[in-house]
Ligand code: KG4
């Protein structure tokens with residue numbers, strides 16, 4: 001029987017606290033092209049973690065175990081595809097919570113072995129940027145500056161292609177999303193903090209508090225958000241007050257939230273400007289949960305237009321964690337990068353480009 005001209009494949013995401021499964025269809029290698037998302041479903045674990053104000057790794061792993069098979073069933077059902085139609089199993093194997101990653105990888109290995117299919121392991125951060133290409137399949141996203149702003153990462157890359165992203169710089173402490181989550185907790189708002197802070201900014205004055213913007217005038221492409229978090233704590237506590245002694249008014253919460261959000265956005269925009277100027281790249285791809293933030297989206301669009309750069313920013317469902325972005329696996333399959341069945345997960349950050357021995361890709365020149 002002749003092989004279909006297209007390849008239908010399953011993609012899995014279990015790096016943190018979202019259990020995702022997606023079915024995609026793209027050109028069968030050696031033909032190249034961007035896959036189409038036939039179905040993408042995500043089971044959020046927010047309800048399980050919110051009372052702790054953050055993700056509890058063991059709870060996340062157990063929830064992935066419960067959710068992964070129902071999510072796969074649901075994605076296949078929505079895509080109207082059977083297991084027998086699949087031609088590849090893709091899974092995010094790095095970076096993330098080790099116990100959470102293991103659930104996705106074990107499931108993917110089992111399916112690949114049982115169905116005799118190639119297993120392709122992808123990098124979650126490369127996937128966040130590839131979400132831009134999925135969202136704009138008819139446009140060339142690469143080469144671009146890539147900005148990943150998520151709960152665990154705040155990183156800038158120079159990406160020559162989907163699998164050739166050179167790390168330019170990242171946070172030295174908290175990630176931007178982590179700062180949103182921690183500040184939301186200080187302000188007595190819910191979890192995850194990003195959407196809660198965004199809601200709380202309504203009616204708030206972004207100039208009410210002069211919060212620090214770390215490394216704003218520093219040439220290095222590095223971020224720091226932990227001082228900002230502490231500054232919010234001190235502003236909330238007030239001089240000589242012990243924490244919790246004064247109940248902040250709704251207006252004060254709104255002002256704190258708006259001033260905090262503006263400080264984060266100022267830094268993200270300024271560092272991205274530096275990255276665009278240094279690399280000379282004229283395309284900008286943005287991914288990760290914080291890219292769902294309305295103020296951030298407005299300001300980054302303004303930056304792109306100032307710099308004459310084309311902006312690629314996915315719709316909200318492709319910004320936050322999802323399995324469709326593991327569709328970058330089709331690029332890997334085309335490059336012959338199939339994983340062995342004894343592959344393991346990598347919890348820590350592996351800098352794309354360096355891990356694969358590609359070294360420096362772009363010569364980064366100083367600001368003109
Ligand atoms: O990419 P993501 O779904 O998961 C990780 O890979 O970390 O990002 C989650 C992060 C959380 O910290 C969450 O608070 C933040 O993205 N986030 C937002 C918004 N929506 C989600 N931050 C700011 N504004 C939002 N609207």
Ligand code: ZN
Pocket residue numbers: 124128150151288289320321
């Ligand atoms: Zn993510």
